[in-house]
Amino acid sequence: MRPELDRLHLIEQQLLQTPAALPASEWHLRQLFDGELTADAALQRQLYHGLHQAGRQQLKRELRTIHTQLYGSPGPRWLAALRRCWPW
Amino acid sequence: MPATALPATSPPAALRQALLADRTRTLTQLYARAFPAVQRLVRRQGGSAEDAQDVFQDALVVLVEQAVAGTLMLTASAGTYVVGVSRHLWQHELRRRARLPHQPLPDDPGLLLAEAPAAEEPVFAVLDYVQQLGEKCREVLLAFYYFQQPLTQIAARHGYRSVRSATVQKFKCLERLREKVRAVFTPEFAD
Incomplete structure (x- = not known):
């Protein structure tokens, strides 16, 4: 892989604590000698957070589709929210 | 399968x-x-x-x-x-x-x-940039990072010749997302 991709891989191993993750002492040493490593790792953590949110959104879309296939459309969600606020 | x-x-x-x-x-x-x-x-x-x-x-x-x-x-x-x-x-x-x-x-x-308190959200949403990725990249990244599908399965589904190819593609997609986000990323998120 290109060095840039290898760097993403290295950070990923650390953040996801895969079996290939460096021992904590070695990681801290790398952070000392590589001034951008800490910031790059923080950015990558944000990417994973965003991917988790996006995955959850996709799963919810899939579940709504399954619901519709099994039971039909529940009607517009704004109407449900409106009924909740003004339950006349 | x-x-x-x-x-x-x-x-x-x-x-x-x-x-x-x-x-x-x-x-x-x-x-x-x-x-x-x-x-x-x-x-x-x-x-x-x-x-x-x-x-x-x-x-x-x-x-x-x-x-x-x-x-x-x-x-x-x-x-x-x-x-x-x-x-x-x-x-x-x-x-x-x-x-x-x-x-x-x-x-x-x-x-x-x-019953935990909500974690403080970042001021910008990486989520928006995930949605801006191409469909294939988005699918590969979500399959691996959210649905935790093995790379063998991802390789087979997306037509990559090997797990190695799928791995490289996954990191290329992650790099693409990173480049989009980095422009607005601020140091306050750093540890």
């Missing part, structure tokens, strides 16, 4: 395998099996059809996330577990409505389950 029917009582590992093999089929079976009980429960306690749908789907999200992460502990069937989680979420929602009657359910069911 052939899709298999989800047994009524399946250990977490079998559920995980079924989700990986055919998520739609597995979730549809679980939905058909468990949703009617949740709907009855919610309607009996004054909730609407939409409320039942919301809490049930949130409970399924919890189940899927725990199953694929390998952290699911089942003492009964997956359907019973989902009904139990739904009941917990609904009780939480009823208490919340009693306090704050005009606010909708929060987006993160995991937070409700853990």
Whole structure:
């Protein structure tokens, strides 16, 4: 892989604590000698957070589709929210 | 990989395998099996059809996330577990409505389950940049990082010749996302 991709891989191993993750002492040493490593790792953590949110959104879309296939459309969600606020 | 029917009582590992093999089929079976009980429960306690749908789907999200992460502990069937989680979420929602009657359910069911305070969100949403990725990149990244599909499966589904090719492609996609986000990333998120 290109060095840039290898760097993403290295950070990923650390953040996801895969079996290939460096021992904590070695990681801290790398952070000392590589001034951008800490910031790059923080950015990558944000990417994973965003991917988790996006995955959850996709799963919810899939579940709504399954619901519709099994039971039909529940009607517009704004109407449900409106009924909740003004339950006349 | 052939899709298999989800047994009524399946250990977490079998559920995980079924989700990986055919998520739609597995979730549809679980939905058909468990949703009617949740709907009855919610309607009996004054909730609407939409409320039942919301809490049930949130409970399924919890189940899927725990199953694929390998952290699911089942003492009964997956359907019973989902009904139990739904009941917990609904009780939480009823208490919340009693306090704050005009606010909708929060987006993160995991937070409700853990009764944990919401973590501080970053000021910009990486989520928007994920949606801007090409379809293939987005699918590969979500398959690996959220649905935790093995790279062998991702390689087969997306036509990569090897796990190595799929790995390289995954990191290229992650790099693409990183470049989009880095332009607006600020140092306050750094450790």
